[in-house]
Amino acid sequence: MNKIFSKTLILSFSLLLGLFAFEDVFTSRLNFSKIGNSKNNSYYLTGDPASFQFDGNLEMISTGFNYSDKAFKRTYDPTVIQNINASYYTLRQIDNKSFFAAGLAYEDLRLKDMWGSREKDFYDDYFSTADSSAGKTAYYGPRLQFMYNAELSKDLFFGLLIDYGVERGLKDTFPQTITIMRNSSYKMGLDYRKEKFGIGLHARYYDDQTHYESVKFFVEVEAKTFMGYHVFYNENSSSRSRKKRVRNGLEAGGHLRVGRVDENVVNIAASFLHRSSTSEVYTSYSKPRGYWERQGLHIKTDFSSYSIDKISLKLYGEYLTYNDWGKSLISNTLILENKESYFTAGANIQYKPSLINKYWLGGGIGHVAYDYIEYLYPFQDKRSGIEWNAYAGAEMMFSSKLNSGIRLHYEKTVPKFYWNTEYFQNIGLGIMLEHLFSFGYIGANFDFIKQNPSDSEDFNRKYQIILTFRRK
Secondary structure (H helix, E strand, O other), X not given: OHHHHHHHXXXXXXXXXXXXXXOOOOOOOOOHXXXXXXXXXXXXHHOOHHHOOOOOOEEEEEEEEEEEEEOOOOOOOOOEEEEEEEEEEEXXXXXXXXXXXXXXXXXXXXXXXXEEEOOOOHHHXXXXXXXXXXXXXXXXXXXXXXXXXXXXXXXXXXXXXXEEEXXXXXXXOOOOEEEEEEEEEEEEEEEEEOOOEEEEEEEEEXXXXXXXXXXOOOOOOOEEEEEOOOEEEEOOOOOOEEEEEEEEEEEEEEEEEEXXXXXXXXXXXXXXXXXXXXXXXXXXOEEEEEEEEEEEEEEEEEEEXXXXXXXXXXXXXXXXXXXXXXXXXXXXXXXXXXXXXXXXXXXXXXXXXXXXXXXXXXXXXXXXXXXXXXXXXXXXXXXXXXXXXXXXXEEEEOOOOEEEEEEEEEEEEOOOOOOOOOOEEEEEEXXXXXXXXXXXXXXXXXXXXXXXXXXXXXXXXXXXXXXXXXXX
16 A cells, blocks of 8 residues: 555655646756655656656546735735646556656646735746726636557567646736636656666647737726846836736757666656747736746756665756846847856665564755846846755554555745745745545645744735545
């Protein structure tokens, strides 16, 4: 049961990350405190569908509730975030050389007390539109994911991952901005796997088209389109205002494994990434606003050792760097540049005295650096700092039918410049229970995170509850 449960967690994280991360965030840093000592490490480093390995069939239903209150926030952030979601996914072996997985999710996201922002995330785009109203916005819609994996010839595997979603948003105050987002992601890869050696290649294409429409736009509501975070363009008042944003991204990379997965193994993965974004505003005539490009490199590596009885060790490292530049489409002028880099190194040790119990302890330290420059309004913010985290956890069987787990973590993070604090100290607690019944497994996960800024008495809290059912 414990072995099956661990594999289920791997699949759950992989599918849920794709299903509920609706917008493409270009690339995400890995959370090694949640991954633990997974032996399926080529997949979690790359996301290459050709590297995914799973034995047997799986069927799972999940529903979750997230709640965040932000006493400490940026100007255009919501005060409260509430998210209710549900998902169903299944994995089926077609034959002994191929399998198919599919997932369907629906999400209802509520952003409350949003001052001025028409965007779902104002700070995720250098050409965001804001107005002088305040209110609440609801975003909801389905998301589909399909994965296919097959052995083409001896030791050579092919994988395909398709992700597609449509989301609608509506702001409850004037101007009642309607948002419609459609995005899709297509990823494929090849993985050549021998007992002591593996190599793979993967590529991904991302497409996102988002449309905003203010159906009632009063003169007393002042709208602005920001170019960077300090320069804005005043939009004309009209009976109807529209905005269109188009994002396209490409990723190409590969990975290398040396060593047996169940002994001593080294993995390294690298990806090159490029994304472009164009924003246009329409009132009585078309008004192009901005064009933004981002390019980067992402390297991840780990060393895992299982040579000591009952003890396993993982050493890991990650490096991410990217450069941005944005120009005004009104004057065809370069208006901003941004450079970011992240480096992390850490270790995780796990003690497994039996097949049903395990305990782990780990931590990491890293360096982050930001350098943001605006040219139309001379401004530069350059900061860097050390980040670190420490975590511990355990999984224990209380009986032949009840499995439990607990996870604790404490970390320091350095935010980007538009947070008015030097750093955050975060405390987290996670609790898991899963019980076996005659019809299948029912599980519950609870997570709590407290985010403390360095120079404020206010703090932010996040609660998450996830209920799951999976067949035996």
